[in-house]
Every structure is written in C-alpha cells, then in structure tokens.
Amino acid sequence: MELLKLENLSVHFQVRKGLFKTTPSKAVDGVSLSMNKGETLAVVGESGSGKTTLGRASLRLLKLTSGRIFFDGVDVTDLKDKELQRLRKRAQAIFQDPYSSINPFMSIREVLMEPLAIHKAAEGKEAEERVYKALADVKLTPEEEFAAKYPHMLSGGQRQRVGIARALILNPDYVVADEPVSMVDASSRAEILHLMRSLQQKYGITFLYITHDIASAKFFSDRIAVMYLGRIVELGSPNDVVKDPLHPYTQALIQAVPEPDPANRLHERKVIPGEPPTPTNIPKGCRFHPRCPSFMKSKCDVIDPSLAEVKPGHYVSCHLY
Amino acid sequence: MPRLQVKDMRLYYSTLRGVVRAVDYVSFDIGEGEALGIVGESGSGKTSLGLSLMRLLPRNVHTFEGSISLNGTELKTLPEEEFRRNVRWRKIAMVFQGAMNALNPVLRVEDQIAEPLLNTTSTSREEARKRVEDLLKMVGLSKEVARRYPHELSGGMKQRVLIAMALILDPQILIMDEPTSALDVSIQAQIMNLMKRLKSKLNLSILFITHDIALASDICDRLGVVYAGELAEIGPSETILTAPKHPYTQLLLASIPKLTGSEMPKFIPGQTPDLANPPSGCRFHPRCPYVFQPCSQQNPSLIILNQQHSARCWLLEKS
Ligand SMILES: Nc1ncnc2c1ncn2[C@@H]1O[C@H](COP(=O)(O)OP(=O)(O)OP(=O)(O)O)[C@@H](O)[C@H]1O
Ligand SMILES: Nc1ncnc2c1ncn2[C@@H]1O[C@H](COP(=O)(O)OP(=O)(O)OP(=O)(O)O)[C@@H](O)[C@H]1O
Ligand SMILES: [Mg+2]
Numbered sequence: 001m002e003l004l005k006l007e008n009l010s011v012h013f014q015v016r017k018g019l020f021k022t023t024p025s026k027a028v029d030g031v032s033l034s035m036n037k038g039e040t041l042a043v044v045g046e047s048g049s050g051k052t053t054l055g056r057a058s059l060r061l062l063k064l065t066s067g068r069i070f071f072d073g074v075d076v077t078d079l080k081d082k083e084l085q086r087l088r089k090r091a092q093a094i095f096q097d098p099y100s101s102i103n104p105f106m107s108i109r110e111v112l113m114e115p116l117a118i119h120k121a122a123e124g125k126e127a128e129e130r131v132y133k134a135l136a137d138v139k140l141t142p143e144e145e146f147a148a149k150y151p152h153m154l155s156g157g158q159r160q161r162v163g164i165a166r167a168l169i170l171n172p173d174y175v176v177a178d179e180p181v182s183m184v185d186a187s188s189r190a191e192i193l194h195l196m197r198s199l200q201q202k203y204g205i206t207f208l209y210i211t212h213d214i215a216s217a218k219f220f221s222d223r224i225a226v227m228y229l230g231r232i233v234e235l236g237s238p239n240d241v242v243k244d245p246l247h248p249y250t251q252a253l254i255q256a257v258p259e260p261d262p263a264n265r266l267h268e269r270k271v272i273p274g275e276p277p278t279p280t281n282i283p284k285g286c287r288f289h290p291r292c293p294s295f296m297k298s299k300c301d302v303i304d305p306s307l308a309e310v311k312p313g314h315y316v317s318c319h320l321y
Numbered sequence: 322m323p324r325l326q327v328k329d330m331r332l333y334y335s336t337l338r339g340v341v342r343a344v345d346y347v348s349f350d351i352g353e354g355e356a357l358g359i360v361g362e363s364g365s366g367k368t369s370l371g372l373s374l375m376r377l378l379p380r381n382v383h384t385f386e387g388s389i390s391l392n393g394t395e396l397k398t399l400p401e402e403e404f405r406r407n408v409r410w411r412k413i414a415m416v417f418q419g420a421m422n423a424l425n426p427v428l429r430v431e432d433q434i435a436e437p438l439l440n441t442t443s444t445s446r447e448e449a450r451k452r453v454e455d456l457l458k459m460v461g462l463s464k465e466v467a468r469r470y471p472h473e474l475s476g477g478m479k480q481r482v483l484i485a486m487a488l489i490l491d492p493q494i495l496i497m498d499e500p501t502s503a504l505d506v507s508i509q510a511q512i513m514n515l516m517k518r519l520k521s522k523l524n525l526s527i528l529f530i531t532h533d534i535a536l537a538s539d540i541c542d543r544l545g546v547v548y549a550g551e552l553a554e555i556g557p558s559e560t561i562l563t564a565p566k567h568p569y570t571q572l573l574l575a576s577i578p579k580l581t582g583s584e585m586p587k588f589i590p591g592q593t594p595d596l597a598n599p600p601s602g603c604r605f606h607p608r609c610p611y612v613f614q615p616c617s618q619q620n621p622s623l624i625i626l627n628q629q630h631s632a633r634c635w636l637l638e639k640s
C-alpha cells in the first residue's frame with residue numbers, strides 16, 4: 001500500500017549573487033519517489049546533495065517550486081490551514097541536530113507535551129500518560145525520572161531519543177528522520193536504529209531515513225536512494241545498491257567508507273576527485289560527469305540521463321546502462 | 322624513549338552533583354611519527370584527555386594530576402608562562418572538536434592561520450604571509466583561499482584551515498579531536514589521506530580522538546579504548562581490531578555495521594556510566610555479558626598481555 005508519493009518535486013531557493021542579482025539554487029531538482037506503508041527508505045549522499053531539503057519538502061515544510069505530493073492517496077500539495085494542520089499531525093520530523101532542536105529551558109515532559117497541546121491531541125492525565133508511554137517506547141526509563149530532566153542532563157544519544165519520542169508521540173504515519181544518529185558511537189547508533197525499527201514494526205510507521213552512513217542504511221532500511229545534486233541517481237534494495245552499485249557515484253561513495261581494518265592506514269582511501277559542485281551551477285548533461293571516471297565525451301556532457309529500471313526494482317540514471 | 326609519555330593522568334571536575342572523574346589514571350606513550358587513537362563513547366573523557374595535555378582546563382577543575390613528559394622533559398609542572406611560551410601550539414597543538422563552526426567569522430583565513438605565529442613569535446607580517454601560503458599548499462588549498470572569510474568555505478575547506486592553523490608553529494604532537502565527524506564520507510576520506518601524508522612528511526606524532534573506531538583504523542598505528550574515563554584496552558591496531566581482549570572492545574566492534582558482511586550490528590545494552598558516580602569494581606561490569614564474582618567488587622588493573630598490549634579485565638587476570 002502506497003503512503004507517500006512525490007511527483008517530479010523541485011525546490012529551488014533564490015540565493016544572492018552579487019549586490020542586486022539572485023540566482024536559483026536547485027537543491028531538489030525533479031525527484032519522483034513513492035513509499036509504501038511501513039517501509040523505511042534511506043536517502044544517502046554527500047553533504048549539500050539535497051537530502052534535508054527533500055525531507056522537509058515531503059512534509060510540506062518548504063515551498064515547492066514544482067511537483068506534487070500525494071499522502072494516503074490525497075493530493076496534499078496545496079493544502080491550507082486546518083487540513084494542513086491535520087497532515088502535520090500524521091507526518092513528523094526528527095531533526096538533524098539534537099542539541100539545537102530541543103529547547104534547553106524546557107523539561108523533557110514539556111518538550112513532549114508541546115506537540116500534544118499544539119494538535120489538541122490530549123490534555124491533563126491522558127497527556128501525561130502519553131508522555132510516559134513515549135518515553136518507555138524509546139527506553140528512557142524510569143519514565144518519571146526522565147520526564148523531569150532538562151536537556152543538558154542528557155547525553156547526545158539520550159537527546160536523540162527524546163527527538164524520536166517527540167516525533168512519535170502523535171502516532172504519526174510518516175516520519176522524516178534526518179541524521180537521527182549522527183553524533184553517537186557505533187553501539188548507541190545500533191541501539192537507536194534497532195529501536196526505530198521495532199517501533200516501526202509495532203506501529204507501522206513509514207520512515208524516510210536521511211543519513212551519511214551507508215553501512216547503517218544497508219541494515220536498517222528496505223530501500224536506499226542515492227542523491228547527487230538534487231536528483232536521485234540510484235534507487236534499489238540495500239543489497240542492490242551496496243553490493244552491486246551501478247552508478248559510478250554510488251561506487252565511489254561506497255569505496256570512501258572506512259571499515260575497521262588495520263590495513264587501512266597503509267594506503268590512501270579512494271576519493272571522489274573534486275568538490276561537489278554547487279546547486280547554483282549544475283553541470284550540463286549528466287550532473288556527475290565532471291567527476292566521473294567513466295565519462296563519455298559528447299554523450300554524458302550533453303544528454304541528461306533519466307532514472308531507468310535496469311533490473312527489477314533497481315533504478316539508475318547513467319548512460320552506461 | 323617515546324616522544325610523549327603520559328603517566329597516571331587524572332582530570333576531575335567539580336560539579337553540583339559531585340566530582341566527575343573524566344580522566345582517571347590514564348597512561349600511554351606516543352613515538353615519533355606515530356598515531357595513537359583514543360576511541361570511546363560519548364562522555365567517556367576523550368576531549369578531557371586532549372585538553373589536559375594542552376593544559377587548557379576549565380575553571381571547575383577539581384584534580385589535575387599525573388605526568389606529561391615530552392622528550393624527557395616534564396611538562397605537567399612547568400610554570401604556565403613557560404608552558405604557554407614554549408610548549409602549547411609550539412610543541413603540542415590541537416584541532417578542537419567542533420572548531421569548524423567556531424572560526425572567527427570576521428577574520429580572513431590568512432589572519433586566522435597566522436594568529437598563533439604572530440602572537441607568540443616576532444615574525445614579521447610578510448614572513449607570516451609566506452608561511453601561511455606554504456601551509457595552505459600543504460593542506461591542499463589554493464592560495465586564493467587566504468583572502469576568504471570562513472563563511473565562504475565548505476566544511477572540508479574549514480577543516481583544512483584548522484589543520485593548517487595547528488601546524489603553523491611546527492609542533493611535534495598534534496591532537497585531533499573528532500576532526501571529521503561533521504563531514505561526509507567523501508570529504509572525510511580526503512582529509513584522512515591528507516593526514517596520512519602529513520604524518521609521514523612531518524614525522525608528526527598524532528593523538529587521534531574519535532568515537533568511530535573504523536575511522537581511527539584509517540590512520541592509527543595503535544588504539545586506546547576508553548570507557549568511563551579509564552583506558553580499558555590499548556595495543557597495536559592489528560591486535561585491537563582483530564583480537565581484542567576486553568569485552569567492551571569486542572562488543573564495540575560487533576556494533577559496527579559492515580558494508581561487506583551480512584551480520585546485523587548489535588549494541589551494548591544498559592546505561593552509559595555516570596562519571597560522578599561510576600559503578601563499583603570494574604566500570605563496565607553492569608553492561609558486561611561475562612560478569613562474574615570479582616567484577617563488582619574490585620576494579621581490575623590494566624593487565625599487560627604482552628609488551629604492547631594491555632587490557633583491564635578480571636577474565637584475563639585468572640588465566
Ligand atoms: N534556505 C536555503 N536557502 C538557500 N539555499 C539552501 C537553503 N537550504 C539549503 N540550501 C542549499 O541547498 C542545497 C542542499 O541542502 P541540504 O541541506 O538539503 O543538503 P543535505 O544533503 O541535507 O546536506 P547535509 O548532509 O550537509 O545535511 C545546499 O547547497 C544548500 O546550501
Ligand atoms: N567543565 C566540565 N565540568 C563538569 N563536567 C564536565 C566538564 N567537561 C566535561 N565534563 C563531563 O566529563 C565527562 C567527559 O567529557 P568529555 O567531553 O571529555 O567526553 P568525550 O569523550 O569527549 O565525549 P564526546 O564524544 O561526546 O565528545 C562527561 O561526563 C562530561 O559531561
Ligand atoms: Mg542535511
């Protein structure tokens with residue numbers, strides 16, 4: 001069952017160029033995607049590739065330049081006021097930075113009460129119980145004790161769990177989890193991801209899991225989308241994308257990931273040459289062509305490849321296939 | 322004799338909740354051109370250890386004890402004025418955690434990098450400019466970058482600027498605290514390659530602090546695993562990664578998702594320890610799957626398994 005469908009979504013920001021001019025920064029540039037109920041789709045890619053922008057756009061937190069969003073079969077692209085508020089209740093976000101996204105002057109109880117009050121979802125005794133249940137769900141127990149704490153008393157991993165509890169307390173159908181485990185060690189990372197997975201199974205939540213960590217995406221998602229300069233350049237099952245990456249960009253990205261191996265220090269890691277170009281200046285043809293080792297002249301620099309299914313469920317946008 | 326010898330380092334903080342034992346009798350040494358990794362979870366005392374070697378201590382220090390010896394000279398007891406003039410930045414430099422976002426926004430890159438040089442030596446502006454140019458080249462930045470402001474740089478460029486800044490006085494020891502955790506893998510790989518080159522070119526000794534043991538394996542010759550302010554295990558990277566002896570190290574490694582295997586990453590259940598009130602006995606015992614009678618009673622000492630490899634665990638004491 002499809003929960004969310006993005007159709008040719010674009011978000012172009014106007015950025016200053018010089019004193020009087022502005023130029024479009026094409027952070028998300030024509031993304032189509034569909035997600036099933038209860039699925040986790042991981043979005044990976046370099047910094048600035050548009051992952052956060054895509055996540056926020058899918059929640060209608062940003063103004064779209066073009067494209068349409070369907071949620072549970074309903075076109076929500078132009079929803080306003082009351083109806084938009086209803087969508088907000090069903091679609092939540094876990095934000096990238098657990099330090100700046102939680103108000104330091106609010107107790108954890110107040111942090112978790114806030115969405116309940118905003119959406120008039122519960123009050124009084126019932127709200128209190130929802131707070132405790134949310135804390136128990138993310139294993140911040142004893143619940144009463146954690147509810148009374150302030151953010152500065154929590155570790156980075158515990159803060160990230162508060163962020164998850166806050167996103168889940170309204171029983172949403174769809175959650176954008178933007179780098180929910182970026183600041184913690186491997187063990188805490190695995191713990192939080194296992195937790196999200198079990199909550200997903202319990203409540204049938206659909207997750208958009210945004211991350212730099214391709215290895216964790218391999219284990220904790222159902223499909224992986226690789227983004228480059230505002231586009232999805234490869235999409236498929238974790239096995240397809242990690243074990244058999246087709247796009248030269250995906251291949252390079254995977255080779256750059258360090259694994260714990262004492263031989264690492266004896267040689268240099270393969271890197272993608274050059275810095276990623278900015279979305280204010282997108283190359284013609286295939287946007288990866290200036291950095292691509294398999295570049296084919298007068299093809300890759302001329303024709304913009306589209307995302308095509310090359311194996312069942314495995315999509316890539318590259319002229320090699 | 323190793324270049325840097327640290328012995329029984331202790332750094333405790335006073336807080337309302339009691340004394341926080343952030344660094345608790347930590348000893349290690351680092352040789353010329355060698356990189357030692359310090360890995361451990363959030364709050365285990367890694368940054369505190371780095372700051373103690375720079376003698377940059379917050380006001381609420383409760384205890385600062387131990388010995389720091391560089392080429393045989395004791396630094397711990399050196400008068401602050403002398404330490405500032407001759408050691409900090411000059412012999413031991415540090416790239417601070419999160420410093421990327423703390424670059425002075427109104428200073429051009431060249432002024433930023435030259436600051437330690439102009440502050441502590443009688444170098445002329447002209448010489449300083451030349452030196453900055455050389456350094457930028459060394460860290461792989463074009464010399465135009467010198468005239469830019471921090472907001473005009475990408476994350477990877479900022480990190481290179483910080484590295485150049487730390488290297489301007491030609492230190493022997495470079496402490497790097499989570500230098501790439503804010504960067505994506507491809508930029509991270511570029512920075513790590515740069516560090517490998519600098520390490521051998523300048524014969525730098527590096528203390529590499531990170532929560533990411535896979536990343537540490539990228540440059541470190543030896544690894545020290547810290548848990549709750551103590552060294553749990555230390556040894557050559559080969560040994561730590563392939564034949565770890567401390568249960569914490571073993572579980573930490575099992576929690577890393579591998580791109581090539583199919584084994585689901587596991588995690589270490591239980592609470593991270595409170596350093597104001599650490600567990601009795603072995604600090605890891607409440608989370609250890611092999612816990613047995615002596616573990617909650619007494620803290621095991623760091624047991625020397627062979628010349629290079631030590632671990633703190635009662636299981637090793639028995640055999
Ligand atoms: N409000 C904005 N105004 C102008 N440009 C923006 C804005 N938000 C994002 N951008 C630009 O859009 C591009 C994509 O940014 P985005 O934050 O979506 O990337 P990301 O993939 O989430 O990166 P990271 O991994 O660093 O979080 C970047 O070039 C960014 O500078
Ligand atoms: N100035 C201070 N006063 C009191 N406690 C402190 C102070 N600085 C750090 N701590 C505490 O000391 C412990 C060790 O902190 P430290 O910053 O060294 O950890 P870390 O290993 O670097 O963690 P991370 O991986 O999150 O950077 C933590 O419990 C921290 O809360
Ligand atoms: Mg982002």
Ligand SMILES: [Mg+2]
Nearest residue numbers: 367368369418
């Ligand atoms: Mg730290």
